[in-house]
Amino acid sequence: MPYIQEIKYALIILAAILAYKTLLQPSLRAKKAQLLDRYKRMQSFSLNMQDRIINHVLKNDSMNEAFLNGQTYKIYIRDLQRRHALNLSDKQYKKFKKQNVVFFYFKVNRILDRQSIRLQKVAQDITHLDGFTSRQSC
Numbered sequence: 001m002p003y004i005q006e007i008k009y010a011l012i013i014l015a016a017i018l019a020y021k022t023l024l025q026p027s028l029r030a031k032k033a034q035l036l037d038r039y040k041r042m043q044s045f046s047l048n049m050q051d052r053i054i055n056h057v058l059k060n061d062s063m064n065e066a067f068l069n070g071q072t073y074k075i076y077i078r079d080l081q082r083r084h085a086l087n088l089s090d091k092q093y094k095k096f097k098k099q100n101v102v103f104f105y106f107k108v109n110r111i112l113d114r115q116s117i118r119l120q121k122v123a124q125d126i127t128h129l130d131g132f133t134s135r136q137s138c
Helices: 004-060 073-087 090-098 101-125
Strands: 066-068
Touching: 004 073, 004 090, 004 101, 066 073, 073 101
Parallel strands: none
Antiparallel strands: none
């Protein structure tokens, strides 16, 4: 029996792969699905904030009026759109969806935490606009 040692190693590797596939992989997939769902909710909230500001601007013709800390509505909206494109775009979503669960989870979680804080601040900034009510949260 010259190959006993190799057979033992092969069985150990096979058992590890089987354990991963049956025990660990389903829970990792569930975590990834939850995180992707959170990403979509955050993306929707970001677009909602942008729409509310744009609607206010169009309704009141106030694109070049001062809004916050000397910023005009135009600059504020462009900043929101730029940050949305960098962090919450559909392209990013597709990229994250393809990534490995373990590496993906921590990176996306950090991004979503930062965006959640930023969007909560935006929601506070626009509470004084006409008809704004915070119906949706991050």
